[in-house]
Amino acid sequence: MQPLIYLKPRLFALDFQRDKKKSKQKGGLSQAFHLTMHFQLIFLSLTAVIGFSTCNRVYVHPFNLVAYSKDECEKVQSQNPSAENMLFPPAIESKNNAEEKNVKPQTVLEEDKLKILRNYIVPLIEALSFRGAAKLFKQHTTDSILIPYTDFFRTIVSFYLGASESTSSSLQSFLGIEDPSRSKNCTSKMNGFKVISVLRNIDSLLVSKDSNINTLRTVCIFVSPKVQLSEKFVHALAGSVDNFFVRAVDFTDSTKAVKSISEFLDSKLSEDTKSGLTFIDETANLMYISHVLFKGKVDKSSLIPNHQPFWTEPNKIVLVPMIAVSGIFQFHEDNTRNQLIIKIPLSDNDFLLLVQPINGNTLENIESSMMWVTHLEWGKELSKRYIHLSLPKLKIESSYNIQDVLHNLNLSELLGKDADFNKMSTTSIKVGKVINTVDFVLEESDVDPNDDTNVPETKEEPLDIKLNKPFILALFEGTSKSLLLLGKVVKPTNVI
Template sequence: MHGQLIMLCLTAFFILSTCNRVYVHPFNLLTYNKSECERIQSQDPSTEKIFFPTGIESKNNAEDDIKPQTNLEEGDLGAVEKYLISLIEDLSFRAVAGWWKLQKTDSILIPYTDFFRTFVSFYLGASGNTSRSLQTFLGFEDPSASLNCTSTVNGFKVISKLKKIDNYLFSKDSNINTQRTVCMFVSPSVALSETFVHGLFSTADNFYIRAVDVKDSAKAVKLINEFLASKLQVNTKSGLTSIDGTANFMYISHVQFKGKVAKSFLLPNHQPFWTEPNKKIMVPMISVSGMFQMTEDNNANLFIIKISLSDNDFLLLVKPINGNTLDNIESSMKWDTYITWVNSLPKRYTYINLSLPRLKIQQSYNLQDLLPSLYVSELLGKNADFSKMSKTNIKVGKVINTIDFELEEGGTDPNGESNTPPENKEGVEMKLNSPFILALCEGTTKSLLLLGRVVHPTNII
């Protein structure tokens, strides 16, 4: 009897405590709390430590002297991370749609977290109206609609969460290799805030800051491209051909992604790929046979196939059929269309003999070219306030995101499944030999890591 009474009391307490629990919006977990606001407001700006970057031709790495020790978060994704993922997918899809319109005949591949993180990096150094504009642009809407310190997003918290998201979403196994490098270039007279620099170290696997004199534009371009070539593991071009002589700050990030298709092999001869209905090129093709999830949607006139790259990460390849075009598919897409595609795949698997191009795509995007199509052309303009970045009046020049994406043959099967066809059944022959949409997804959360179109499978900038 006594035990039953205790259980009854515990049950009642649990119910009452659950009912009284106050829901906290994830936004509020990313803002400054009251004590943090008081500390910020009491700080003397004149005591801020500054950092003079090493000259680009120097062999020394001055940023190594101020590199902080960072404790990265691990574990499953919670409400805050999932909230951030929704903002990343919304903003990044707007970028993809913008580039589709600006570059209608070229391959487009946008790494979602990299695009989002680029603007978070600028947010760390922004003040006043620029800070508020960037917060709104990133999608951080205050649920209480208040305008004070405790409704301001703490960019350092966001950076930490983005790193946790990356560590969770991108598989680290023999089939997938990823690396992110960030380089910032400033004029020799510009000293940067150490607080700002510290916040950026965890945004990339490799992080560099160098001073370069942009008065001689041609020499500066040559020095920067040579520096990038020496730091990147792959032979990638930045797309940097000119520099605005009035700018004193540039930002270049590079994402390398290499994936291998399990149990695949390279066909001995190049095969035709139709970049246009009446124009073909000869490209290396991968062949793979096995059990895949696929569907042909005759209402939407598209074909979808899912290819696992690891235990969690997979490719979703979408090709127009029945006379449909890539333009039609792109124009009807929304930020969450890929979820509809994933959910449309049948639970049953079909044995398929699939051939698809061996991809090697390098692309470079100057985000300053994109901002007008997103109706925020002055977001990083000459009147923007980046006084948290430097006491010098920062004038932002090129802001470049580059990607080096490769899809190769010879990967190991992440699920250990047999590629033997079912008894008495022949495999369905499928060829991806014309432009298609490519999405890289994480299976557990169904988060989108990369989205774009493949028009030319071996597009090297």
């Protein structure tokens, strides 16, 4: 692309020489004037060229940064699928698995590209995951439910890595990562390894220097004993999470398989986590289970000595441990939408937004009015206020089957019996349960409630706020502004 102003040096030089001859005929003053004018013109022209060369860069759509390049396409197309390295996962009773150790991410992107891609991918994560969250909210009316956004998205990307043909295209479309040119050639396909790298980068940002946040992500894949898996596929998943396990188990004996998998998960996942697994589809030969642990502390908070009432329903109370904290918080009391929003910092960047109905409003009304961008609106009108806050100590275990979510979205075929996953295995893959589980813990930081250093210097009386009835919870990573977790708290201690 040429800039709007483009100088032809040779013609410009001829014009300059011609004008120079004319100036000699008019005398020295005229010559000096013309020379000055020409130097000014040269300066202005060069300035214009430099300016246009800076601002006239070719726009590159972020999709092109996650798509296959022409070189990558040629490499992929020249590969022989039958030459792909395959592996047999060890039996579930095995204590060792070399594929789980020392696996580094296969694709490492430059920091400037990562920043662009985070800005591109984060809204897609939020749009897709909210579709699932909206369905799960309707199903879970009397208990708590939490949806880890990046893990929901990562699960779909993981299956995309092993998908072929129409299944690959359908999963890419579902993710929302589509070529703006609508081309159908190889360069219109997203490179799943690059997307996995972006998700891993977002995960890594949620690290609290003062240990107020701990996270741990685990993925387990179980396959039938005779199913081989692509080594490239296994390594991609192993490098995308903190812990990765792949094991072989006999699916034909459902009772025994449930017992074996449950015991394995109980030994590998975080303390007190239960699998909640009750049955297995005996016709399947692959199961995918992801688990994420979020453990946070409310800074400068303490545990209230006695359990406090929490209204799980308008006429039902349970006594739960509560946390107390006083300080300057950002909040908004919205008397139009009848909801109260409060922001709770967990570290320098990361925070919770809690939304509780007020003035007789209900959680169901708030849920029904939510869209995938609603969380952005929650943070717009917050103002600082000295607040004495009490909120429940949380210990929530939440689990859902993505197959059920896809069924409710009328998209069962994405991971259905006819889906093609021959990039994952030489065996025809029949996907069973695809389970996302999350453990969310929010606790006090054990400060002395009588410590005067926690009282801010202000003359205003503290506003007393009690989160003592069901509320919406949203966890944000502050650097990328990514919504990592969305859910509703109906029971503060919600254990599977």
